[in-house]
Amino acid sequence: MTQDRINLDTDTILEKDAHLIQSFADLNFLKDKSARTVISKADGTRVWDHDGNELIDGIGGLWCVNIGHRRQEVISAINEQLNTLDYYSTFYNFTHPTAVQLAEKLVSLAPANLTRVHFGNSGSVANDSAVRILHHYYNRIGKPQKKKILSRQGAYHGSTYLAMAMTTPAYSDGWDCARDLVTHLRCPHALREANGATEAEFLDLLMTEMRDKIEEVGSENIAAFIAEPIMGAGGIIVAPEGYHKRAIELCRAYDIKYISDEVVTAFGRLGHMFASEDVFGIQPDMITTAKGLTSGYQPLSATLFTDEIYDVIAGEGAMFLHGMTYSGHPAASAAALANIKVLETEQIPQRVRTSGKRFENNLRALSDLDLVGDVRGSHFMMGIEFVKDKATNESYPDAAKVGLRAARHCQARGLIARALGNILILSPTLVLTDEEIDDIARILRESIIATRADLNMEGF
Numbered sequence: 001m002t003q004d005r006i007n008l009d010t011d012t013i014l015e016k017d018a019h020l021i022q023s024f025a026d027l028n029f030l031k032d033k034s035a036r037t038v039i040s041k042a043d044g045t046r047v048w049d050h051d052g053n054e055l056i057d058g059i060g061g062l063w064c065v066n067i068g069h070r071r072q073e074v075i076s077a078i079n080e081q082l083n084t085l086d087y088y089s090t091f092y093n094f095t096h097p098t099a100v101q102l103a104e105k106l107v108s109l110a111p112a113n114l115t116r117v118h119f120g121n122s123g124s125v126a127n128d129s130a131v132r133i134l135h136h137y138y139n140r141i142g143k144p145q146k147k148k149i150l151s152r153q154g155a156y157h158g159s160t161y162l163a164m165a166m167t168t169p170a171y172s173d174g175w176d177c178a179r180d181l182v183t184h185l186r187c188p189h190a191l192r193e194a195n196g197a198t199e200a201e202f203l204d205l206l207m208t209e210m211r212d213k214i215e216e217v218g219s220e221n222i223a224a225f226i227a228e229p230i231m232g233a234g235g236i237i238v239a240p241e242g243y244h245k246r247a248i249e250l251c252r253a254y255d256i257k258y259i260s261d262e263v264v265t266a267f268g269r270l271g272h273m274f275a276s277e278d279v280f281g282i283q284p285d286m287i288t289t290a291k292g293l294t295s296g297y298q299p300l301s302a303t304l305f306t307d308e309i310y311d312v313i314a315g316e317g318a319m320f321l322h323g324m325t326y327s328g329h330p331a332a333s334a335a336a337l338a339n340i341k342v343l344e345t346e347q348i349p350q351r352v353r354t355s356g357k358r359f360e361n362n363l364r365a366l367s368d369l370d371l372v373g374d375v376r377g378s379h380f381m382m383g384i385e386f387v388k389d390k391a392t393n394e395s396y397p398d399a400a401k402v403g404l405r406a407a408r409h410c411q412a413r414g415l416i417a418r419a420l421g422n423i424l425i426l427s428p429t430l431v432l433t434d435e436e437i438d439d440i441a442r443i444l445r446e447s448i449i450a451t452r453a454d455l456n457m458e459g460f
């Protein structure tokens, strides 16, 4: 069957692809078959399109293939698990050894205050679960009005009705979501929001605004603040130094729970298994994670929380009315355990502290190019923002589609990068060699120069 599909030529696959709806895509634009790419094979740091073109996977699938593609250790573990216990749920009074082992492992890796784990099957669901659990917790402690969530402009927390509400409104233009539940704070994006303020001044401003917003909404109405350690799909935005520590202090002062969305940042991307404490020095009340948890080999997410929350929701008379059929799926749990073993055995997070820095520094060196207004991020989570005028940071109009042009030039030169408006995002596998890292920088440089030439020619 697999062979039958592979034997189809690219054109036939793209014809049949009319039935498949791509996510977060301009479907009208995709009616043009040449706008789509068929990926048919993967290995290590690379993928191949259906015509056999080899491409460095500069976006790690979707920020998730941390240990690289087609690792036999993970594939065998999934296979072995399916041959032992293909499926059983973690509903009612049931449990199974693989999910138990994974929960224990995650607790050992997470900040010490996080001792309980609920599994889901996507980052969106992990975030929905965090909010549902907190809402129930507040109902049980007699604070049923504490329901609102503080999020930030630029955030991405997923695309369910609730997770999308916590995501930046730009992502739900023309779509509905549970908007009334969420209040968005200013994006901590120095380039666009700081107006010449120093980093410390900008941080003070953000914290003053956060306090003001809490006062305005009323802390008695606010359940939680949710934040990615570094914003990803909002354009790789790194908040000013000390932001998360100050934010969690405010949360503590106002009795608001802090949810750290580590769907992208965990499992080595920033050089640690979890970034909240090891990179940003905070112990959140909840951590949500997915993606690198299985390196994408199986869909799985986890919502980790404290004993303090657990004791309330597991008290007498309580009922945990939440869960998905595939919560803690045996094959997904086995994939996660094998993935974590690879990360640990090969010391991938530790290696990222060096290789990821090389990647970051190589990309920062692109700042000398005319088109490049900002290079930002950390380790293997980077963004390049293109500007029309470096002096004023004026952006190109949407019609110029600068990011898309740059991504196309990259792909023609053997690199997949993700365009997001005027930004190019790189979130590769974490196992790139130094040569590959240097190669990516070279391709980016050539592609950005070619993009600039296109824009000049077309009068943008």
Ligand SMILES: Cc1ncc(COP(=O)(O)O)c(C=O)c1O
Binding pocket: 121, 122, 123, 124, 125, 127, 156, 157, 158, 159, 228, 232, 233, 261, 262, 263, 264, 290, 291
């Ligand atoms: C920070 C963050 N949270 C949540 C999600 C949603 O995860 P999923 O697509 O698995 O639902 C994503 C996805 O990109 C993400 O980047």
